[in-house]
Amino acid sequence: MRVGVLALQGDVSEHRAALADLGVDSSPVRSVAELDGVDAMVLPGGESTAIAHLLVTSGLLGPLESRLRQGMPAFGTCAGLVLLASSITDGRPDQPALGLLDVTVLRNGYGRQVASFESSSELAGGVRVPTVFIRAPRITEAGDGVEVLATIDVGDGAHPVLVRQGAVLGASFHPELTPDRTVHALFVDLASASRSAVHK
Amino acid sequence: MADLVDERSYGTSNVKRGLADMLRGGVIMDVVTPAQAKVAEDAGAVAVMALERVPADIRRDGGVARMSDPEMIKGIQEVVTIPVMAKARIGHFAEAQILQALRVDYVDESEVLTPADEAHHIDKWAFTVPFVCGATSLGEALRRIGEGACMIRSKGEAGTGNIVEAVRHLRCILGEIRRLTTLGEAERYAAAKDLQAPLALVAEVAMTGKLPVPLFCAGGIATPADAALVRQLGAEAVFVGSGIFKSSDPERMARAIVEATTHFDDADLIAKISTGLGPAMRGDEISTLNERLADRGW
Numbered sequence A: 001m002r003v004g005v006l007a008l009q010g011d012v013s014e015h016r017a018a019l020a021d022l023g024v025d026s027s028p029v030r031s032v033a034e035l036d037g038v039d040a041m042v043l044p045g046g047e048s049t050a051i052a053h054l055l056v057t058s059g060l061l062g063p064l065e066s067r068l069r070q071g072m073p074a075f076g077t078c079a080g081l082v083l084l085a086s087s088i089t090d091g092r093p094d095q096p097a098l099g100l101l102d103v104t105v106l107r108n109g110y111g112r113q114v115a116s117f118e119s120s121s122e123l124a125g126g127v128r129v130p131t132v133f134i135r136a137p138r139i140t141e142a143g144d145g146v147e148v149l150a151t152i153d154v155g156d157g158a159h160p161v162l163v164r165q166g167a168v169l170g171a172s173f174h175p176e177l178t179p180d181r182t183v184h185a186l187f188v189d190l191a192s193a194s195r196s197a198v199h200k
Numbered sequence B: 001m002a003d004l005v006d007e008r009s010y011g012t013s014n015v016k017r018g019l020a021d022m023l024r025g026g027v028i029m030d031v032v033t034p035a036q037a038k039v040a041e042d043a044g045a046v047a048v049m050a051l052e053r054v055p056a057d058i059r060r061d062g063g064v065a066r067m068s069d070p071e072m073i074k075g076i077q078e079v080v081t082i083p084v085m086a087k088a089r090i091g092h093f094a095e096a097q098i099l100q101a102l103r104v105d106y107v108d109e110s111e112v113l114t115p116a117d118e119a120h121h122i123d124k125w126a127f128t129v130p131f132v133c134g135a136t137s138l139g140e141a142l143r144r145i146g147e148g149a150c151m152i153r154s155k156g157e158a159g160t161g162n163i164v165e166a167v168r169h170l171r172c173i174l175g176e177i178r179r180l181t182t183l184g185e186a187e188r189y190a191a192a193k194d195l196q197a198p199l200a201l202v203a204e205v206a207m208t209g210k211l212p213v214p215l216f217c218a219g220g221i222a223t224p225a226d227a228a229l230v231r232q233l234g235a236e237a238v239f240v241g242s243g244i245f246k247s248s249d250p251e252r253m254a255r256a257i258v259e260a261t262t263h264f265d266d267a268d269l270i271a272k273i274s275t276g277l278g279p280a281m282r283g284d285e286i287s288t289l290n291e292r293l294a295d296r297g298w
Helices: A012-021 A032-036 A048-057 A061-069 A079-084 A182-199 B013-022 B034-042 B055-061 B070-079 B093-101 B138-146 B164-181 B185-195 B199-208 B224-233 B250-262 B267-274
Strands: A002-006 A025-029 A040-043 A074-077 A085-089 A101-106 A117-122 A128-133 A138-142 A147-153 A158-165 A168-171 B027-031 B047-050 B084-089 B106-110 B131-135 B151-154 B238-240
Touching: A002 A012, A012 A025, A012 A182, A025 A032, A032 A061, A040 A061, A040 A079, A040 A182, A048 A061, A048 A079, A048 B250, A074 A079, A074 A182, A079 A085, A079 A101, A079 A168, A101 A158, A101 A168, A117 A147, A117 B013, A128 A147, A128 B013, A138 A158, A168 A182, B027 B034, B027 B250, B034 B047, B034 B070, B034 B250, B047 B070, B070 B084, B084 B093, B093 B106, B131 B138, B138 B151, B138 B164, B138 B185, B138 B199, B151 B164, B164 B185, B164 B199, B164 B224, B185 B199, B224 B238, B224 B250, B224 B267, B238 B250, B250 B267
Parallel strands: A002 A025, A002 A040, A040 A074, A074 A168, A085 A101, B027 B047, B027 B238, B047 B084, B084 B106, B106 B131, B131 B151
Antiparallel strands: A101 A138, A117 A128, A147 A158, A158 A168
């Protein structure tokens, strides 16, 4: 399995390092030809408006959307989660929402940079993972088909920060910025299981 | 359980350096009005630098250049959703405190403004807001990181539209990093002395072969080709000051520089987007300048 990391802009190298730690091959994706060579995609952190703009100018938006709709496994962190969401609050009117995750996200939903923070969240099974939130999107609604894997409470009630729908995983935080590989391992397992189901 | 609120830490190195990581591969554009900020965001900028005058005008006007009026910074924060940065004078920690109170996303302790302290840069560890600082050499970059800078940019020569100084600074910083990686452990002490940089940071760079924070390019970028040049040299993102809004068609120039920064190694594509762009900013030969801004700071 080869995992592509969308490399238009953002923290591409951290995701590739995390995948390498797990023994998974990855390659950067900036063109349609590069997209054709991968089996799963990571949409990294970055500025979602800039990445969305570059998806259009590079001609990748249509082909990426079509691969994702055909069931390609995907993992989006922060800006990547915004791109995968079905609805974006406070985004630009022309910002694409690919709709692979039935969630509504509020961009910069925890505030500007001075309100960015580190914390930790517990996954099912009791494993705690470190969480780094940077001008993070906040998941304000999740549909029935969405499994909530982790939540956080910043004083106004627990809400999702890590969600899954089929073979698509989304995090409002940045697991790639910490040495903990739990969340990336979760994605690699999802992607491998999805591939072997397809090949059966 | 419901009343248990998760613990949070603010302003950590992970959070401050992390925002710089998110800007990698992108373009940060100088803007002086909300309308320009919209043009920048529409063109795919990853952040804007809010200031009253672009460096070319500061250079032309002379006088003391200070932090921008909070009113104009707020006006820009209101119209864009991307990060908004602003400049404080070198050593002027009170200006930086004000910028933090305004909740700007990054503070640029910048040689483009008139320095406020001839000996001390700002103690950047004391802030929740992250800082970017300029550097002309590895020693200067590591001194700034030692003071808490979370992003380093080349100084270049701001407002000239001339890339030669930024190229010199990038080649110097990256060349010195490569040299450090070839030293034996016992040779790092003398290297730290020569670089006038903290030993721990020198050792870290020697082991990893890169700065502990992202390295961006600033100063003199005026065309898509300039952006491609510095990205191929090793800059992880670019700041464009006067180069966009002093060009003949700012909207097109902004889009073209954004594309060239992402697809920096695709010459066919950059040839296409460079075609018919219209004149870039006029620019200055470095030897004709009365004052070198890059000499400010140490």
